[in-house]
Amino acid sequence: MIVTVTPNIALDVTYDVERLVPHASHRVAAVRSMAGGKAVNVASVLSVLGHEVTALGIVGGATGDLVRADLAARGIPHVLVDADHETRRTVTVVSLADGEATAFNEPGPAIGRHEWSGLLEALRRVLADDGGSAGVFVGSGSVPVGFPGDGYAQLVRAAREAGCRTLVDSSGAALVAALAGGPDVVKPNARELAEVTGLDDPVAGAKALQDKGARDVLVSLGPDGLALVRTDGEVVRAALRAGLAGNPTGAGDAVVAAVAHGLEVGAAPEALLTEAVAWSAAAVLQPVAGVVDQTDVARLREQVRVWRD
Amino acid sequence: MIVTVTPNIALDVTYDVERLVPHASHRVAAVRSMAGGKAVNVASVLSVLGHEVTALGIVGGATGDLVRADLAARGIPHVLVDADHETRRTVTVVSLADGEATAFNEPGPAIGRHEWSGLLEALRRVLADDGGSAGVFVGSGSVPVGFPGDGYAQLVRAAREAGCRTLVDSSGAALVAALAGGPDVVKPNARELAEVTGLDDPVAGAKALQDKGARDVLVSLGPDGLALVRTDGEVVRAALRAGLAGNPTGAGDAVVAAVAHGLEVGAAPEALLTEAVAWSAAAVLQPVAGVVDQTDVARLREQVRVWRD
Numbered sequence: 001m002i003v004t005v006t007p008n009i010a011l012d013v014t015y016d017v018e019r020l021v022p023h024a025s026h027r028v029a030a031v032r033s034m035a036g037g038k039a040v041n042v043a044s045v046l047s048v049l050g051h052e053v054t055a056l057g058i059v060g061g062a063t064g065d066l067v068r069a070d071l072a073a074r075g076i077p078h079v080l081v082d083a084d085h086e087t088r089r090t091v092t093v094v095s096l097a098d099g100e101a102t103a104f105n106e107p108g109p110a111i112g113r114h115e116w117s118g119l120l121e122a123l124r125r126v127l128a129d130d131g132g133s134a135g136v137f138v139g140s141g142s143v144p145v146g147f148p149g150d151g152y153a154q155l156v157r158a159a160r161e162a163g164c165r166t167l168v169d170s171s172g173a174a175l176v177a178a179l180a181g182g183p184d185v186v187k188p189n190a191r192e193l194a195e196v197t198g199l200d201d202p203v204a205g206a207k208a209l210q211d212k213g214a215r216d217v218l219v220s221l222g223p224d225g226l227a228l229v230r231t232d233g234e235v236v237r238a239a240l241r242a243g244l245a246g247n248p249t250g251a252g253d254a255v256v257a258a259v260a261h262g263l264e265v266g267a268a269p270e271a272l273l274t275e276a277v278a279w280s281a282a283a284v285l286q287p288v289a290g291v292v293d294q295t296d297v298a299r300l301r302e303q304v305r306v307w308r309d
Numbered sequence: 310m311i312v313t314v315t316p317n318i319a320l321d322v323t324y325d326v327e328r329l330v331p332h333a334s335h336r337v338a339a340v341r342s343m344a345g346g347k348a349v350n351v352a353s354v355l356s357v358l359g360h361e362v363t364a365l366g367i368v369g370g371a372t373g374d375l376v377r378a379d380l381a382a383r384g385i386p387h388v389l390v391d392a393d394h395e396t397r398r399t400v401t402v403v404s405l406a407d408g409e410a411t412a413f414n415e416p417g418p419a420i421g422r423h424e425w426s427g428l429l430e431a432l433r434r435v436l437a438d439d440g441g442s443a444g445v446f447v448g449s450g451s452v453p454v455g456f457p458g459d460g461y462a463q464l465v466r467a468a469r470e471a472g473c474r475t476l477v478d479s480s481g482a483a484l485v486a487a488l489a490g491g492p493d494v495v496k497p498n499a500r501e502l503a504e505v506t507g508l509d510d511p512v513a514g515a516k517a518l519q520d521k522g523a524r525d526v527l528v529s530l531g532p533d534g535l536a537l538v539r540t541d542g543e544v545v546r547a548a549l550r551a552g553l554a555g556n557p558t559g560a561g562d563a564v565v566a567a568v569a570h571g572l573e574v575g576a577a578p579e580a581l582l583t584e585a586v587a588w589s590a591a592a593v594l595q596p597v598a599g600v601v602d603q604t605d606v607a608r609l610r611e612q613v614r615v616w617r618d
Contacts, residue, residue: 015400015413020331022404025412031397062371091324091400093413095331103334104324104402 001130002046002053002260003164004039004138005123005155007147008108009057009080011066011089012036012289019097029096034288035070036090038141038169041253042260044290045279047076049297051261054079054126058115061086079126081118085109088144101249110146123155127162135162136260139178140169140253149177156181165263169256172196179213184263187256189220202227203235203309218259220252220280226273235309238273242303244281250289254279270306277304310439311355311362311569312473313348313447314432314464316456317417318366318389320375320398321345321598328406338405343597344379345399347450347478350562351569353599354588356385358606360570363388363435367424370395388435390427394418397453410558419455432464436471444471445569448487449478449562458486465490474572478565481505488522493572496527496565511536512544512618527568527585529561534586537578544618547582551612553590559598563588579615586613 016030043055055076059067060083067087071078088108094101127135137159139152148154152174156166166183168175171192178186186209188196193205206217206229217229225239258279262272281303282296283289325339352364364385368376369392376396380387397417403410436444446468448461457463461483465475475492477484480501487495495518497505502514515526515538526538534548567588571581590612591605592598 015415017413022329022331022411023409025414028413028415031415062374065371091413100332102331104326104337104400105334106324106337106340 002043002051002136002138002264003123003126003159004043004046004053004055004140004260005119006037006039006055006057006141007119007139007151008142008144009035009037009040009059009067009087010106010108011063011070011087013089013091014288015091015093016096017093018095020093020095020100020102026093033066033070034290035067035074035076036289038253038256039138040071040076041250041290042138042140042257043076043078044074045254045257045283045292046261047074048291049257049279049294053077056119056122056126057081058083058111058119059087060084060109063087063089079122081115081122083109083111083115085111108144111144112146116146116148116151120154120158124158124162127159127164135159135164136264137164137166138169138256138260139167139183140256142170143174147174149173150180152178152183153181156183167256167260167263169252176212179209182213183215185216185218185259186214187218187220187252187259189252190222193217193219203229207233218255218276220255222248225277226255228269228273230269236269236273236306237309238277238304238306240277240281240300240303241305244284246284247287248284250286250291251280251283253289254283254292273306274301274304311352311360311445311447311573312432312435312468313352313355313362313364313449313569314428315346315348315364315366315450316428316448316460317451317453318344318346318349318368318376318396319415319417320372320379320396322398322400323597324400324402325405326402327404329402329404329409329411335402342375342379343599344376344383344385345598347562347565348447349380349385350559350599351447351449351566352385352387353383354563354566354592354601355570356383357600358566358588358603362386365389365428365431365435367392367420367428368396369393369418372396372398388431390424390431392418392420392424394420417453420453421455425455425457425460429463429467433467433471436468436473444468444473445573446473446475447478447565447569448476448492449565451479452483456483458482459489461487461492462490465492476565476569476572478561485521488518491522492524494525494527494568495523496529496561496568498529498561499531502526502528512538516542527564529564529589531557535564535582537582539578545578545582545615546618547586547613547615549586549590549609549612550614553593555593556596557593559595559600560589560592562598563592563601582615583610583613
């Protein structure tokens with residue numbers, strides 16, 4: 001089984017407006033909301049494709065109830081730790097005139113020591129209940145105030161002790177701190193990697209991250225695909241043969257979902273990267289994050305090119 | 310007692326961002342939320358100034374719970390009808406760089422026949438429980454989908470049958486339809502009045518509204534104060550002697566609160582307009598709607614000029 005942990009879960013709300021005009025008052029034409037946060041999207045993609053997954057997180061208040069209800073409605077198995085605080089929201093305003101999106105992301109409330117220990121305990125329990133089968137742990141997204149500095153590292157260690165392969169997709173200080181736990185794979189995008197290493201070249205950046213303790217580093221390069229920099233220095237790349245227009249939101253989460261699945265089944269790098277590019281491209285064709293179409297994946301898989309530097 | 314009815318209650322959420330940039334992703338620095346909707350603001354002003362008031366509305370879901378909790382925390386007595394649907398939100402993004410606000414107003418869900426009849430029944434019950442003392446009814450704000458076309462008129466009739474003076478502050482079709490109920494006062498602003506009459510001059514517009522059945526028409530003119538056009542054609546005006554910088558949001562609701570209070574105590578037009586301008590100016594000095602400072606009201610009352618055309 002794959003277990004995803006979203007430290008900073010959210011309710012993602014989308015507002016359609018005719019046209020976004022700063023300093024004006026807008027009538028919202030349509031409101032949509034769904035459970036969000038990067039690891040929730042990862043769990044959603046896995047669930048949509050029929051893979052066994054459990055989404056973990058911390059939720060509270062009225063908005064937390066909406067997150068629970070949405071996960072239940074979407075059939076995504078979940079174990080959520082109760083918090084005293086109100087779960088955060090994100091609001092994305094879509095201007096129908098030009099299709100452009102403007103996002104407002106609430107920071108989220110501080111989580112307490114009790115909630116953090118509840119999350120760690122929930123992870124241990126879910127992995128123990130899984131009967132010791134070799135699973136995969138995915139930790140993904142930003143971390144809230146009150147999350148321990150080494151929180152991702154602790155989660156990774158707990159998962160490794162339970163026999164899991166481990167994958168972390170975060171950025172900034174949370175990404176660097178996660179390395180101490182020894183995750184099998186980290187997946188920064190090119191910008192996030194440059195931010196923490198100061199290096200613009202993805203391969204050089206990945207190697208700098210390995211100097212800080214990273215193992216395999218998978219760098220997502222947007223339309224240029226993926227670069228997997230392995231611990232032995234080998235670099236494997238994959239990309240679609242032709243470009244694809246669409247909505248890049250959630251493409252990175254689909255990459256993480258595919259890699260988690262690849263780790264679970266012991267895929268070779270070529271196969272793992274092929275799936276990751278195909279799932280990611282299928283996500284680009286969807287209007288919202290966390291969804292891919294199996295038919296798109298099958299078709300796009302044929303258009304992936306894999307090569308070594 | 311004054312009873313306010315907010316057909317389309319909301320949770321008003323404010324997001325502070327560094328600077329609003331269309332098509333960008335924004336980190337929200339601070340999130341505030343409070344119960345909103347025009348008649349809620351009216352009830353809040355009356356409550357803050359120590360007047361007896363009860364706020365009525367329809368709320369549902371998790372957001373409805375937050376509205377209830379906020380009204381309770383602010384000590385505003387309320388009778389809220391339970392709905393199956395989720396109460397709407399408004400999101401106002403404040404750009405800290407320039408202080409400008411950009412608002413996104415959710416339309417709100419459709420209310421059902423059961424919820425509407427519950428609201429009408431709640432109004433009758435609250436007025437009956439008040440022991441037949443001459444009270445004031447205030448209906449204020451937009452109306453949700455599913456609200457009867459003559460909803461405000463029905464509410465006004467129920468209030469008049471209970472011996473209340475009545476006041477409606479709405480716009481468009483809801484304002485015009487309210488007139489059939491015979492409200493003692495309607496309070497459009499100059500723009501709203503022009504929209505329903507096609508006349509730019511406030512006095513001519515007020516008279517056109519009276520031709521459609523209105524009694525006293527109080528037109529709010531922003532910094533130019535108020536014009537009360539009475540059924541006998543008399544026009545009484547009031548304004549501050551000097552301009553005032555601040556936040557106009559909620560100024561109109563403070564006018565309505567003052568007029569409701571004036572109707573309750575049987576104030577003469579001059580006294581009623583003086584209070585209305587003073588409460589409104591005091592509201593301009595506050596960062597949020599629904600609040601005035603008693604000291605500001607006392608000071609500003611001395612700066613109001615009243616005259617007849």
